[in-house]
Amino acid sequence: MASVPTSPAVPLDPEQERALKRLLWLVAVGFFMQTLDATIVNTALPAMASSLGESPLRMQSVVVAYSLAMAMLIPASGWLADRFGTRRIYVGAILLFVVGSVLCAMASSLAMLVAARVVQGLGGALLLPVGRLVVLRIFPRERFLQAMSFVAIPGLVGPLIGPTLGGWLVEAASWHWIFLINLPVGLLGALATLRWMPRPPAVARVRFDLAGYLLLAFGMVALSLALDGLSGLGLRQASVLVLMIFGLASLVAYWLHALRRPDPLFSPRLFRVGSLRIGLIGNLFSRLGSSCMPFLIPLLLQVTMGYSPAQAGMMMLPVALASMSMKRITTPLIQRHGYRRVLVVNTGLVGLTMASFALSSPQQPLVLLLLQLAAFGAVNSMQFTAMNTLTLKDLEPGAASSGNSLLSMVQMLAMGMGVAAAGAVLAAFTEFFGSEAGGVRTLQAFQATFGCMALITVASAGIFWQLAEADSQAMRSSREQDVPEAG
Numbered sequence: 001m002a003s004v005p006t007s008p009a010v011p012l013d014p015e016q017e018r019a020l021k022r023l024l025w026l027v028a029v030g031f032f033m034q035t036l037d038a039t040i041v042n043t044a045l046p047a048m049a050s051s052l053g054e055s056p057l058r059m060q061s062v063v064v065a066y067s068l069a070m071a072m073l074i075p076a077s078g079w080l081a082d083r084f085g086t087r088r089i090y091v092g093a094i095l096l097f098v099v100g101s102v103l104c105a106m107a108s109s110l111a112m113l114v115a116a117r118v119v120q121g122l123g124g125a126l127l128l129p130v131g132r133l134v135v136l137r138i139f140p141r142e143r144f145l146q147a148m149s150f151v152a153i154p155g156l157v158g159p160l161i162g163p164t165l166g167g168w169l170v171e172a173a174s175w176h177w178i179f180l181i182n183l184p185v186g187l188l189g190a191l192a193t194l195r196w197m198p199r200p201p202a203v204a205r206v207r208f209d210l211a212g213y214l215l216l217a218f219g220m221v222a223l224s225l226a227l228d229g230l231s232g233l234g235l236r237q238a239s240v241l242v243l244m245i246f247g248l249a250s251l252v253a254y255w256l257h258a259l260r261r262p263d264p265l266f267s268p269r270l271f272r273v274g275s276l277r278i279g280l281i282g283n284l285f286s287r288l289g290s291s292c293m294p295f296l297i298p299l300l301l302q303v304t305m306g307y308s309p310a311q312a313g314m315m316m317l318p319v320a321l322a323s324m325s326m327k328r329i330t331t332p333l334i335q336r337h338g339y340r341r342v343l344v345v346n347t348g349l350v351g352l353t354m355a356s357f358a359l360s361s362p363q364q365p366l367v368l369l370l371l372q373l374a375a376f377g378a379v380n381s382m383q384f385t386a387m388n389t390l391t392l393k394d395l396e397p398g399a400a401s402s403g404n405s406l407l408s409m410v411q412m413l414a415m416g417m418g419v420a421a422a423g424a425v426l427a428a429f430t431e432f433f434g435s436e437a438g439g440v441r442t443l444q445a446f447q448a449t450f451g452c453m454a455l456i457t458v459a460s461a462g463i464f465w466q467l468a469e470a471d472s473q474a475m476r477s478s479r480e481q482d483v484p485e486a487g
Contacts, residue, residue, distance in 0.1 A: 148385065270395075
């Protein structure tokens with residue numbers, strides 16, 4: 001394929017423009033596979049339990065195994081990409097994901113299914129950060145914002161259509177097809193990657209920080225298990241507390257280790273970049289609130305309003321459509337007003353749209369509910385695009401892989417913590433108002449939960465307020481350029 005210059009001063013010929021467009025589609029397909037599979041199994045868990053002769057309450061391990069595998073490998077994704085090449089690792093990630101999918105479909109017991117989900121999660125852990133790293137290194141810096149806006153669309157759509165698609169496949173065929181549909185998509189993606197993905201410029205290789213990786217991976221896994229325990233895995237409070245203490249201690253030990261090591265996985269020097277520092281902290285706390293919505297909304301519709309799983313899944317379509325429609329609006333807004341103003345205002349809007357669901361009831365007009373869902377999808381899409389590009393926009397090429405992997409790790413941690421926090425808050429309010437399945441008291445518990453999670457999101461606006469004027473500026477030289485389309 002045509003070589004693609006990374007310098008913004010070098011004009012691109014038509015063939016190089018087509019190469020960039022193909023690259024975006026390759027990375028977008030990988031994002032879609034990973035994010036879709038993270039949620040598609042949720043509605044199929046009862047069918048899996050019946051087929052494998054297990055209790056549905058034990059099937060939570062199928063979801064946990066996938067997320068923990070991702071948690072363990074994401075910290076090493078940047079080093080692996082630098083050591084073996086982004087194209088080679090990206091193809092390997094797709095093939096590993098496909099192999100894991102086939103093993104999941106062939107599983108005849110819960111233990112086999114959990115082991116196969118670990119393999120699948122290892123592939124998924126590399127798809128997102130390595131794909132984003134390729135875009136960061138190949139695209140001219142002034143076009144990075146548009147490129148990430150395009151690539152982020154499948155990542156927003158995957159988790160939204162996953163539950164509906166999973167329920168439909170179970171009813172139309174069997175739960176095995178939830179995993180088998182990854183086979184043709186993955187093989188085509190691997191072949192297309194070998195054919196069209198360019199080779200980014202080589203970077204200096206460093207020795208792998210094994211001790212730091214073990215400390216960081218253990219801390220992530222321990223915190224994830226503790227949070228899942230709080231959400232209802234059946235872990236006793238003492239076990240949860242011990243896991244959280246060990247997890248936090250491991251993360252602190254990693255930080256002390258990184259301070260004295262010349263080449264750690266994630267150097268503390270990264271935090272000298274103001275936009276990355278604010279972007280990472282803002283990502284963590286903003287997503288604590290908003291990431292629970294795909295979990296809470298379908299639950300609200302089914303438990304308190306009588307929606308079927310398929311109907312509840314279809315109700316998420318306004319969120320997806322509004323998310324995609326905002327992608328072209330986000331870039332001009334940031335370039336005109338800057339990251340600080342956009343993120344402060346939009347974070348408040350995300351919180352307000354979340355709080356509006358505290359007014360939901362079975363008597364609510366359908367049109368109003370659809371407007372609520374669309375409004376949340378629109379502002380949430382702008383939030384993710386702005387936060388992610390803010391975090392990465394000022395990184396030097398040598399720090400790109402490390403900062404990109406750190407962002408992916410923070411995102412996954414925040415999403416897990418958000419769902420766990422929402423589950424714990426909902427359980428607490430259910431106990432406070434009293435248990436009355438599907439009744440008024442259950443609705444009150446949901447309403448209070450939406451209000452609390454909205455407050456967490458609104459509070460995170462104060463983090464983005466700390467952006468310095470220099471860090472808030474977006475690159476304006478590409479204001480008139482469009483997001484690359486299929487060609």
